Amino acid sequence: GHGEEALVSYKSALASLDAAGADHEDFSRGRILAGLGAAQAVLGTPQEALGTLTAARQSFEAHGKMGSKSGARLQASIAAASAAAGAPAAEILREFAQAHEAFERQGLLESKEGVKLLLEAGAARGTVGAEQEAASSFERALAILTKFGMLETKLGADAYEGLGDAFAEQDEVERSADALAEARRILEVKGKLRSKRGAALLVRLGDIYAELGMAEEALDAYGEARSILETAGRLAGPDSAALLANLGALQAEFSQPEEAIQTLSEARALYEAAGALETLEGATLIANLANFRLQQDCGEEAAEEALEQLGLARRTFAVEGVLESMEGARLLTTLGAAHAELGSYEEAIEAFEVGRSALQAQSAMTSLAAAELLGRLGAAYLAQGQFDDALRELSAARVTIDMGRFEPEEAAVEAARVLSALGSVHAGLGDLETAMESLSEARQGLSAAGLLFNSIEGAELHEKLGEVRLEAGELESAYKDFNLALDTLRAVGQFSPERAAALHSKRGHCKLQEEEFEEALEDFGKAHRILKEADVLGPLGAEVFANIAIAYARQGNLEEAVAGFTVAKQILEELESLETPLGARVLQNLGIALSESGETLKANEHLEVARRILEMEQGEEEQR
Numbered sequence: 001g002h003g004e005e006a007l008v009s010y011k012s013a014l015a016s017l018d019a020a021g022a023d024h025e026d027f028s029r030g031r032i033l034a035g036l037g038a039a040q041a042v043l044g045t046p047q048e049a050l051g052t053l054t055a056a057r058q059s060f061e062a063h064g065k066m067g068s069k070s071g072a073r074l075q076a077s078i079a080a081a082s083a084a085a086g087a088p089a090a091e092i093l094r095e096f097a098q099a100h101e102a103f104e105r106q107g108l109l110e111s112k113e114g115v116k117l118l119l120e121a122g123a124a125r126g127t128v129g130a131e132q133e134a135a136s137s138f139e140r141a142l143a144i145l146t147k148f149g150m151l152e153t154k155l156g157a158d159a160y161e162g163l164g165d166a167f168a169e170q171d172e173v174e175r176s177a178d179a180l181a182e183a184r185r186i187l188e189v190k191g192k193l194r195s196k197r198g199a200a201l202l203v204r205l206g207d208i209y210a211e212l213g214m215a216e217e218a219l220d221a222y223g224e225a226r227s228i229l230e231t232a233g234r235l236a237g238p239d240s241a242a243l244l245a246n247l248g249a250l251q252a253e254f255s256q257p258e259e260a261i262q263t264l265s266e267a268r269a270l271y272e273a274a275g276a277l278e279t280l281e282g283a284t285l286i287a288n289l290a291n292f293r294l295q296q297d298c299g300e301e302a303a304e305e306a307l308e309q310l311g312l313a314r315r316t317f318a319v320e321g322v323l324e325s326m327e328g329a330r331l332l333t334t335l336g337a338a339h340a341e342l343g344s345y346e347e348a349i350e351a352f353e354v355g356r357s358a359l360q361a362q363s364a365m366t367s368l369a370a371a372e373l374l375g376r377l378g379a380a381y382l383a384q385g386q387f388d389d390a391l392r393e394l395s396a397a398r399v400t401i402d403m404g405r406f407e408p409e410e411a412a413v414e415a416a417r418v419l420s421a422l423g424s425v426h427a428g429l430g431d432l433e434t435a436m437e438s439l440s441e442a443r444q445g446l447s448a449a450g451l452l453f454n455s456i457e458g459a460e461l462h463e464k465l466g467e468v469r470l471e472a473g474e475l476e477s478a479y480k481d482f483n484l485a486l487d488t489l490r491a492v493g494q495f496s497p498e499r500a501a502a503l504h505s506k507r508g509h510c511k512l513q514e515e516e517f518e519e520a521l522e523d524f525g526k527a528h529r530i531l532k533e534a535d536v537l538g539p540l541g542a543e544v545f546a547n548i549a550i551a552y553a554r555q556g557n558l559e560e561a562v563a564g565f566t567v568a569k570q571i572l573e574e575l576e577s578l579e580t581p582l583g584a585r586v587l588q589n590l591g592i593a594l595s596e597s598g599e600t601l602k603a604n605e606h607l608e609v610a611r612r613i614l615e616m617e618q619g620e621e622e623q624r
Contacts, residue, residue, distance in 0.1 A: 030059025046084035497534035
């Protein structure tokens with residue numbers, strides 16, 4: 001513990017020998033060099049220490065002392081210094097092998113200093129890739145500690161920790177988890193867990209638990225590590241950011257969305273503070289945070305924010321040359337999803353295609369990630385009315401899911417998305433019977449996985465079933481499906497204004513077709529109030545006003561009908577979205593209502609504009 005004083009003392013002793021004219025072959029010089037080298041090692045100058053200790057060994061050998069206990073200890077010091085100095089792997093392994101043999105011969109191995117040698121040997125062997133030899137060293141140390149009742153000591157914790165790391169390097173993750181858990185237990189018993197060393201151990205243990213799929217145990221380990229670092233004021237830098245990134249991912253898995261977003265945002269702030277946001281780790285965190293936010297809030301604002309963040313992450317991945325990795329493919333899938341949410345389907349398809357290339361480069365087209373990407377690509381084609389392309393990609397996604405060996409819950413969710421989209425494709429092609437078959441199969445899968453009434457996928461499926469049944473004229477069943485979708489959204493906390501309003505509007509359509517106009521107006525009115533309170537009218541708001549107008553028109557109330565269509569037209573004009581298929585329908589209906597009200601001139605003006613819009617849309621469709 002007094003390295004500086006020891007260094008001065010040993011140097012002074014050498015100077016005294018020189019001043020006295022002592023022979024350089026004097027063994028006293030060898031003993032002093034051994035002490036000096038040990039002091040240099042303690043003070044963190046391993047290269048210098050290795051040179052001094054090597055000179056000491058030459059003196060010991062010249063006097064036949066390497067076969068003594070002092071020689072064994074010197075050999076142990078040389079082995080440790082060679083490892084610290086970064087000597088070639090073969091040299092390090094040779095030096096520790098010699099030290100081990102020397103300790104065995106001198107009866108020193110089964111002692112405290114023998115255990116320390118074994119721990120140093122294990123650490124060094126692990127560093128140079130000799131993991132099996134490393135594990136053997138740690139296991140021997142544990143056997144000695146057990147023999148002498150010293151297992152629950154710092155040395156015992158060191159041995160278990162080293163053994164756990166060695167097992168991890170050999171991909172023996174279960175044995176690694178057991179060993180690291182023992183190290184954690186000992187440190188806790190000794191009151192040493194709440195330390196920098198304890199936090200580092202907990203992070204590694206959390207990583208191993210996460211790899212084993214033991215999410216709850218991983219969450220506990222990461223959480224405790226965070227608490228230790230936070231209490232000590234050490235929650236800073238890239239390492240802490242990585243800890244928070246892992247913790248946030250687990251919180252997301254445990255359906256703790258608010259905590260997950262908070263934790264992942266804190267991780268982002270730490271990467272940014274450390275100037276590491278544009279590193280691969282920082283970019284991966286950005287991508288994961290954007291993906292999770294997008295999952296939690298599918299609105300336009302969330303998608304635009306996600307798009308900005310994902311663009312930054314994509315550039316970093318490209319600079320680092322890892323865009324064609326599994327992480328790169330996931331990033332591109334999320335990027336495509338954000339584009340699709342904003343209605344930018346061409347950009348979405350481009351991102352998905354680049355993601356497909358990344359998965360092909362990784363020979364991962366049979367993975368669940370591939371099924372997700374193909375499913376989303378198919379959905380993007382579907383949104384553009386490209387039914388043949390959608391059918392091709394969605395069918396490929398389904399084959400991937402059917403052939404894969406995935407976790408039942410994961411497979412059920414992805415299969416439900418794909419089958420639901422396939423149902424929409426078949427419905428778009430006019431094959432309502434096949435559409436219902438696909439959707440019913442998706443329903444069975446989610447039900448078997450226990451996710452039909454408590455997942456976002458379940459809500460989407462109920463909605464899709466309602467849409468197909470509405471088109472098939474099964475109005476009562478469709479209404480029930482839309483009700484189930486609303487109930488499921490409430491259950492999973494995904495009750496966004498746009499989504500709720502859309503479902504009320506669809507319920508209104510059911511009542512409208514049953515000619516129950518008052519009930520239809522009640523649902524349409526509810527949809528309008530939801531959007532107005534959230535201040536998010538948008539195209540959906542225009543559609544809701546148009547539906548209200550249709551209900552009034554069916555009742556013969558032309559004045560209210562004209563008023564409703566007019567408001568819908570004004571909303572679309574403010575959004576610069578009048579020249580769209582929705583705008584054309586609104587103008588057509590407004591023209592018809594005006595005509596029936598006797599305002600022929602105005603009616604013809606609106607009908608003519610609607611005709612031009614439809615012709616323009618048809619021309620663009622033919623060009624595509």
